[in-house]
Amino acid sequence: MPSHVLFLLHGIGQRAPADATDQPKAAVEAWPKAPVELLIKLARTYAPEVEVSLKPDTAGVRIVPLSYCDLIVRQIADWAEFGSRDVAAAVRQRFATVAPILGALQGISDADAPFFWNGPVDLLFYRFFFDRDIRTHVREQIADALTPPGAGDTMPSCSFICHSMGTSVLHDTLHEMLTDPDTFAGFANLDIQCYASVANVSTVMRSLIDPHASAVRPIGALPGNTVRASVRRFINVRHRFDPVVLLGMFKPFWPTNKRFYRQITIEQLKWTDVHGLVRYLEHPRVHIPILRVVCGAEIDRPTEERAIADYEAGPGDPCPAALQGLRERVELLGQTWEARASQGPVDYAVALVGAWKAFDRVRRECGQGGFIS
Amino acid sequence: MSRAPMRRPGLRRSGMRRHCPSRVLRRSSLGAACWLVIAAGAVRAQPAEPSTACNARVDFQPRRGSSVARLHPSRVVDRYATAIASREWLAAFGGLEQDIDSIMARLAERDSAAFRRVSRALTAAIDSMMVALSPVLDLPLSQRARALQPLQIRRFEPVLADTDWEILPSREAEGVLIPRDSMTREGFEAICWASRSFGRLLGGVNDETIPAARARISALAAQWERYREDGPMQLPHELALNRFWRGSFGARSDARYAPPRVDLIALHPFAGIELQRQGESFDRTQSLALETGGFTVWFNDWRRHLGVSWVLAWDSDGRIGRGPLVHVSGYVAAGALWRRDALGKRRGSLVISLDALSLLNPDEVAQAHRQARGIAGKLLSGVTGS
Numbered sequence: 155m156p157s158h159v160l161f162l163l164h165g166i167g168q169r170a171p172a173d174a175t176d177q178p179k180a181a182v183e184a185w186p187k188a189p190v191e192l193l194i195k196l197a198r199t200y201a202p203e204v205e206v207s208l209k210p211d212t213a214g215v216r217i218v219p220l221s222y223c224d225l226i227v228r229q230i231a232d233w234a235e236f237g238s239r240d241v242a243a244a245v246r247q248r249f250a251t252v253a254p255i256l257g258a259l260q261g262i263s264d265a266d267a268p269f270f271w272n273g274p275v276d277l278l279f280y281r282f283f284f285d286r287d288i289r290t291h292v293r294e295q296i297a298d299a300l301t302p303p304g305a306g307d308t309m310p311s312c313s314f315i316c317h318s319m320g321t322s323v324l325h326d327t328l329h330e331m332l333t334d335p336d337t338f339a340g341f342a343n344l345d346i347q348c349y350a351s352v353a354n355v356s357t358v359m360r361s362l363i364d365p366h367a368s369a370v371r372p373i374g375a376l377p378g379n380t381v382r383a384s385v386r387r388f389i390n391v392r393h394r395f396d397p398v399v400l401l402g403m404f405k406p407f408w409p410t411n412k413r414f415y416r417q418i419t420i421e422q423l424k425w426t427d428v429h430g431l432v433r434y435l436e437h438p439r440v441h442i443p444i445l446r447v448v449c450g451a452e453i454d455r456p457t458e459e460r461a462i463a464d465y466e467a468g469p470g471d472p473c474p475a476a477l478q479g480l481r482e483r484v485e486l487l488g489q490t491w492e493a494r495a496s497q498g499p500v501d502y503a504v505a506l507v508g509a510w511k512a513f514d515r516v517r518r519e520c521g522q523g524g525f526i527s
Numbered sequence: 528m529s530r531a532p533m534r535r536p537g538l539r540r541s542g543m544r545r546h547c548p549s550r551v552l553r554r555s556s557l558g559a560a561c562w563l564v565i566a567a568g569a570v571r572a573q574p575a576e577p578s579t580a581c582n583a584r585v586d587f588q589p590r591r592g593s594s595v596a597r598l599h600p601s602r603v604v605d606r607y608a609t610a611i612a613s614r615e616w617l618a619a620f621g622g623l624e625q626d627i628d629s630i631m632a633r634l635a636e637r638d639s640a641a642f643r644r645v646s647r648a649l650t651a652a653i654d655s656m657m658v659a660l661s662p663v664l665d666l667p668l669s670q671r672a673r674a675l676q677p678l679q680i681r682r683f684e685p686v687l688a689d690t691d692w693e694i695l696p697s698r699e700a701e702g703v704l705i706p707r708d709s710m711t712r713e714g715f716e717a718i719c720w721a722s723r724s725f726g727r728l729l730g731g732v733n734d735e736t737i738p739a740a741r742a743r744i745s746a747l748a749a750q751w752e753r754y755r756e757d758g759p760m761q762l763p764h765e766l767a768l769n770r771f772w773r774g775s776f777g778a779r780s781d782a783r784y785a786p787p788r789v790d791l792i793a794l795h796p797f798a799g800i801e802l803q804r805q806g807e808s809f810d811r812t813q814s815l816a817l818e819t820g821g822f823t824v825w826f827n828d829w830r831r832h833l834g835v836s837w838v839l840a841w842d843s844d845g846r847i848g849r850g851p852l853v854h855v856s857g858y859v860a861a862g863a864l865w866r867r868d869a870l871g872k873r874r875g876s877l878v879i880s881l882d883a884l885s886l887l888n889p890d891e892v893a894q895a896h897r898q899a900r901g902i903a904g905k906l907l908s909g910v911t912g913s
Contacts, residue, residue, distance in 0.1 A: 157584045158583065158584055201584075203579070203585050204585055205584075214584045214585065283763070283766040286784065287751050287755060287786070289784075290747050291748065291751070293744055293747075293748075294744055294745060294747075294748035297741055301737055301738075301741045305612070306604075308727055308730040308731050308734050309730060309734050311583070311681075311684055330784075335672035335673040335675075335676055336673060337783075338672075338740050338744070339672040339737065339739060339740035339743075340733045340734050340735070340736040340737040341672075341740050342672050342676065343672060343680055343733045347686050348686075373679070373696045373698065374696055374697070374698065374701055377698040377699045382698075383698065386696065387688070412701055413688045413689070413693065413701050413702075414696065414701060446687050446689065447686060447687055449584060450579075450582035450583075450584055450585070451687075452577075452687065452690065454690065
């Protein structure tokens, strides 16, 4: 049994390669490869004495990727099998009176539909259709990894790194577990040492409770709240030019200048994949605070500052004009979002289509191939 | 505060004695300087080498030669193995508390003020936890996790806060930092190991409830899987409708996490096969059908479901048939249709879904599906069937 379990949860738009025979399984297997490899490499650098691996019998830190993309991939495949991937648009056209909630989808043109189906649709899947199913799925994976194998073993402490839509899924899943000891018993008393929310969208996607006041907040924040806080260290990470985070920001109203909370904002626009989990994690501003807690890595300030300086001075994508274009489009997206009368999850999904288009365009301009072929 | 007893152990641990021979200490001005250094060292004792005592990821056994090894989690688990195995938690806690008190008292006499401050906070937290824990252990197992929640049992596990390890955070205040450089190595070990060991026993108390919770979580996941895999597919507007319907009428509290018991069917097109008697044989035709309304009910722990709906079906000439349809599994849906033929005569037919057909003749399904997809897609896009 490991001493500590680090869970990773993906964000929106995790899909399998087109030629995969078992698409849901392929999607689950594909997404964690790069972030897991990166984390193991970083742990070897900063905490070589700590064993970090995917193996269940590791004595140190076990990394456990969590997934819900298989449910989404399977559902999209079912709908495609049924008739057309553009079912939602067709339904909107024909049965709009039955499904007024989908009315906002009218902002998505046929040409934009591929962008919608390759990412933002996930938000609607979770928020309106399969939220309980997805939470049950993620909850079982967490419980599976934390259940002590024998009577003499104890549940290990744990940490979480969640990304994008995963920040909302994980927040809701943990909040349910932590606030219902009658159902989830000992899992309601998890030892959550680090909760790193990368590109946090839990606020705009909120369904169960305001994420700022939920059980998934640092111990010590909002001491008078009836909902008990359960996280030792809360690390909130965003990139200034990540449009996904720009729309619906996580902004705690409790004091944030405490040890239990760390806000990390990356300013430098270096990569076209500004929203990618790996791009976030490879920044020392992000991975050093996480590794400190997850591995107990004693990284001193000068080392941290040197690593940050080296990283920021290093090369990025060789297309400054495209990156400047992305910067401008993101700023415009932010302004458009702020001007919207309604800022619910459906509006958010529609706005994200714009973000996906911006990513697609900057990738093409940078010679990296688009999101949508 | 008496400093004298603290100096000598500080001297031993910090290794100053090698550099300040006793003769020098007594007779020279250099000796006076040495005493100043030693006195400072007693308050700010430097550990000889870094300690990983607070890091459960690497600290699996106590350091060889440590005088506080007794507090290490591995030793505690070994020492109280019988009590832990027989769930005699108070015996284990009582023994550990005594060990902690005696070792902390011994170290406090010779360690730094920083050590005494942290050790006082830890022993006070342990004392109050022991008082609160006793009634919790008398409760039935089903109530234990809830009763443990206000006790904040996870506050004993050290967590690295930038450069110092921290224990005992609370709702009202940040945790207590363990300034490793301001105490002896053994003092640091004693605090880390005592806190980890106490936290581990508390974890054991909590983890007794895990098997039942794990079974509940697995059961819920299995129910959802059956609901997802075996049930009829819902289209987006049906999902939205069911969401709205359940939101309006609310789920029973005991069904908060379980799949729905009832789903509505609405405007659900499908492609099927119609079988119509023609003299002595059956004529088989492709049919495009629409379930206008109905419902699906789940029972037997989501192992079975039954769906009933009203169907409109168009034949290749565009004549509309009407009738009931019954779903008996995710793959089988069959119904009876009546429509007037070209001569105005009312005729009955049997309609079955393509998935049902696959049970009868798997070879025909692939081709039928390809044809049906086009039909269903056209219906949805408003080209036909209006």
